[in-house]
Amino acid sequence: MTNMIKRIGIVAGRVMNQLRRDHRFVGISLVFPLIILYFIKVVFDVLASPFFNISVYVVPYAAFIIHFVTFILTAIVLVRERTAGTLARMFVSGYNQIEIVSGYLSAYTVLATVQSLLVLIELNWIFELGYNIGQLGSIYLIMWVLAIVSMAIGMLVSNFARNEGQVFPFIPLVLLSVILSGIILPIERLPEWVQALSFLTPLYYVNEVLQKLIGGSGLFDDWPKLIGLLAYGLVIVSIATLSLRESD
Amino acid sequence: MKQTKAIQIRELDKNFGEVKALKSVSLKIEKGQIFGLLGANGAGKTTLIRLLIGSTKPSSGHLTVIGFDPTKQKRAIRKLIGYMPQSPALYEDLTPRENIHFFCHAHRIENISQRVDDVIAFVGLSERAHDPVYKFSGGMKQRVSLACALVHQPKMLLLDEPTSGIDPKLREAFWEHFRELASRGVTIIFSTHQMNEAMYCDRLAVLHQGVLLANDTPRQLLWNNRSRIKIWRGKQVTEKVVINYPEQLPGELQSYGLDSTISRIEIEEDTLETVVLRMINEQEVQYLKEAKDD
Numbered sequence: 001m002t003n004m005i006k007r008i009g010i011v012a013g014r015v016m017n018q019l020r021r022d023h024r025f026v027g028i029s030l031v032f033p034l035i036i037l038y039f040i041k042v043v044f045d046v047l048a049s050p051f052f053n054i055s056v057y058v059v060p061y062a063a064f065i066i067h068f069v070t071f072i073l074t075a076i077v078l079v080r081e082r083t084a085g086t087l088a089r090m091f092v093s094g095y096n097q098i099e100i101v102s103g104y105l106s107a108y109t110v111l112a113t114v115q116s117l118l119v120l121i122e123l124n125w126i127f128e129l130g131y132n133i134g135q136l137g138s139i140y141l142i143m144w145v146l147a148i149v150s151m152a153i154g155m156l157v158s159n160f161a162r163n164e165g166q167v168f169p170f171i172p173l174v175l176l177s178v179i180l181s182g183i184i185l186p187i188e189r190l191p192e193w194v195q196a197l198s199f200l201t202p203l204y205y206v207n208e209v210l211q212k213l214i215g216g217s218g219l220f221d222d223w224p225k226l227i228g229l230l231a232y233g234l235v236i237v238s239i240a241t242l243s244l245r246e247s248d
Numbered sequence: 249m250k251q252t253k254a255i256q257i258r259e260l261d262k263n264f265g266e267v268k269a270l271k272s273v274s275l276k277i278e279k280g281q282i283f284g285l286l287g288a289n290g291a292g293k294t295t296l297i298r299l300l301i302g303s304t305k306p307s308s309g310h311l312t313v314i315g316f317d318p319t320k321q322k323r324a325i326r327k328l329i330g331y332m333p334q335s336p337a338l339y340e341d342l343t344p345r346e347n348i349h350f351f352c353h354a355h356r357i358e359n360i361s362q363r364v365d366d367v368i369a370f371v372g373l374s375e376r377a378h379d380p381v382y383k384f385s386g387g388m389k390q391r392v393s394l395a396c397a398l399v400h401q402p403k404m405l406l407l408d409e410p411t412s413g414i415d416p417k418l419r420e421a422f423w424e425h426f427r428e429l430a431s432r433g434v435t436i437i438f439s440t441h442q443m444n445e446a447m448y449c450d451r452l453a454v455l456h457q458g459v460l461l462a463n464d465t466p467r468q469l470l471w472n473n474r475s476r477i478k479i480w481r482g483k484q485v486t487e488k489v490v491i492n493y494p495e496q497l498p499g500e501l502q503s504y505g506l507d508s509t510i511s512r513i514e515i516e517e518d519t520l521e522t523v524v525l526r527m528i529n530e531q532e533v534q535y536l537k538e539a540k541d542d
Contacts, residue, residue, distance in 0.1 A: 010353045014339070014346070021341045021380070092301055092331045094354030107512030155371070158385070247303045 011103020074154025110145035149233040156240040177201035203236040205229035254435035260309035284449035285439040291455040330402035336389035340382035356398040387413040407438040416532035480512035
């Protein structure tokens with residue numbers, strides 16, 4: 001067990017070391033969500049109406065941006081490991097699936113922590129949401145968990161792609177999850193069979209918890225959805241770990 | 249009983265869908281042997297190495313590596329082997345030192361830093377040890393990759409085309425080191441398509457389209473094939489083709505008696521390249537014949 005924790009630390013250290021030098025990757029991860037969020041602000045300014053509660057939309061949209069960017073970048077990085085042969089070499093050198101996935105998640109969690117924080121600061125600033133510290137902290141926590149879950153989904157998807165280009169066909173699935181999550185349309189208005197699919201996207205749980213927070217409830221008031229998000233994350237991380245293939 | 253076989257392979261098949269990458273291959277490799285896998289691209293060399301390290305499973309047949317079954321005990325095998333894949337498989341943003349450190353950390357090595365320094369010095373990269381790998385040439389990346397395979401002093405080295413892109417001087421140094429490792433009991437299995445390199449092996453397996461065409465010492469492979477004997481009597485030249493000339497030559501010469509008119513004798517061995525190409529051609533003729541019969 002001690003050896004496993006040590007090796008998780010070594011994998012995380014190596015990934016952090018790479019991130020430190022890959023300015024482009026870190027830049028895209030941190031800046032792109034902020035740029036997209038700014039353009040959402042431009043759109044909402046055009047649609048401005050005194051009857052329109054924008055926070056109901058923009059907070060989940062910000063969560064979606066984090067989900068999308070994190071998912072796609074993690075999937076590409078993992079596919080790059082596979083095509084370069086370093087993933088296979090890690091396995092042959094004695095690292096196992098748990099050590100590799102946990103190491104990656106640990107290192108990228110640092111990135112997700114900064115990413116979620118920057119998005120929340122911009123969100124609160126440009127939309128003048130006026131939330132109290134408790135609400136902001138809760139929203140931050142949800143976005144942070146979503147970022148980690150999105151990484152695990154990226155890792156899972158990377159198993160089905162042989163090169164970076166093969167990650168892109170999965171993008172429509174992420175876009176579909178916006179429809180299924182209730183961010184754009186209330187889920188109750190969707191056909192029942194579509195509603196049943198909502199449980200398959202993390203954005204559903206995130207949107208449900210966020211809407212409660214926006215409405216002034218506490219983080220644990222809708223605890224079943226919060227537990228749902230954590231359980232969803234746990235299941236995805238487990239599947240991503242078990243399905244991480246050494247070779248094709 | 250002391251295990252002397254480093255590798256035992258019996259009737260090994262590997263299929264990728266319809267493609268038969270290995271067809272009923274049987275081999276035994278002794279401990280401390282330098283064993284070459286020779287063949288063109290697509291011959292099955294890399295597939296065989298990947299089967300040995302447990303990266304892929306055989307479709308049928310049996311194999312053991314240092315007494316372990318790679319299909320069930322690959323973790324045990326991986327503690328004992330060093331593997332160098334065909335592509336360098338390195339983190340290009342990291343330095344050679346960081347790459348080697350990372351790949352050897354999964355093993356228990358005492359005094360890691362010193363060991364990493366030694367292996368970097370061996371591959372001749374001490375002065376570039378702190379440069380990122382993306383600045384390196386293909387040959388330099390190969391050297392870093394080899395260092396990653398050597399650093400934990402494995403009992404067996406599996407090297408997939410280890411010296412491609414490396415200059416002749418360094419290649420000579422590599423071979424000297426491989427010989428020294430072999431003398432200490434390290435088994436070295438490497439794949440190549442370079443004939444001159446194949447001559448360094450203790451034993452050589454020739455693969456073509458997944459079929460094992462030959463498994464012998466390089467010298468015996470040459471002797472088992474054709475040699476031309478040219479005998480000069482003044483300006484008159486007689487040429488004969490013999491198989492296994494070290495044994496056949498005395499008989500050939502006896503037929504001439506003590507002929508004082510013989511002024512010159514030349515023996516032309518086939519090159520390994522000619523021998524291998526002939527084997528491949530014969531195999532392909534056989535395939536065509538079988539296809540025709542079907």
